[in-house]
Amino acid sequence: MTNLWWVRHGPTHARALVGWTDIPADLTDHAALARLADYLPADALITSSDLIRASATAEAIAGNRRLLPADPRLRELNFGAWEMQSASQVEDQALARAYWETPGDIAPPEGESWNAASTRISAGADDLVRAHPGADIIVVAHMGAILTQLQRALRQPTVRVFSQVIDNLSVTRLSIADDWQAHEINHRP
Numbered sequence: 001m002t003n004l005w006w007v008r009h010g011p012t013h014a015r016a017l018v019g020w021t022d023i024p025a026d027l028t029d030h031a032a033l034a035r036l037a038d039y040l041p042a043d044a045l046i047t048s049s050d051l052i053r054a055s056a057t058a059e060a061i062a063g064n065r066r067l068l069p070a071d072p073r074l075r076e077l078n079f080g081a082w083e084m085q086s087a088s089q090v091e092d093q094a095l096a097r098a099y100w101e102t103p104g105d106i107a108p109p110e111g112e113s114w115n116a117a118s119t120r121i122s123a124g125a126d127d128l129v130r131a132h133p134g135a136d137i138i139v140v141a142h143m144g145a146i147l148t149q150l151q152r153a154l155r156q157p158t159v160r161v162f163s164q165v166i167d168n169l170s171v172t173r174l175s176i177a178d179d180w181q182a183h184e185i186n187h188r189p
Helices: 030-039 052-062 093-101 115-132 143-155 158-162
Strands: 002-008 045-048 137-139 172-178 180-182
Touching: 002 052, 002 115, 002 143, 030 052, 045 052, 052 137, 093 137, 115 137, 115 143, 143 158, 143 172
Parallel strands: 002 137, 045 137
Antiparallel strands: 002 172, 172 180
16 A cells, blocks of 8 residues: 655735746745745655645655655646735636636636546546655645545545635655555645
């Protein structure tokens, strides 16, 4: 059985849709980072999205763990033209409502749909599982990326998965043997 320990990166304090914009995380809560690092398996491999908020969080909790290369497929959802806008600033409010209320193939202008993001992120996760069968792998990523994989494990409709909270520096552990299973979700060590 392979365990993927999904960790959401440190907070950015942005009050906007932050997808592929490469903004740093606030990693000044050293006590929270230490608790997180201590909670995760000491012999786990660790990887992340290639965005600085995830890769810096991975480096901050890595300790003596083997750090694998960052993977751009593990990035957050691509919000395209909505990037760095608050929900109220999005010009096409009907499209924005449809994106969140009936997720699937609806995409922001120049962005990606939930289904496209899920396919991209799942490919990255599947490659990790194939390359390291039976391992514990810490994956530092983003709320949307974690939700796509949580959906796989829970087999729930997307709109229901969207209601799940994934806090910064939380752990969501999924295991893969014959099938995907969810264990802890949004655990704060």
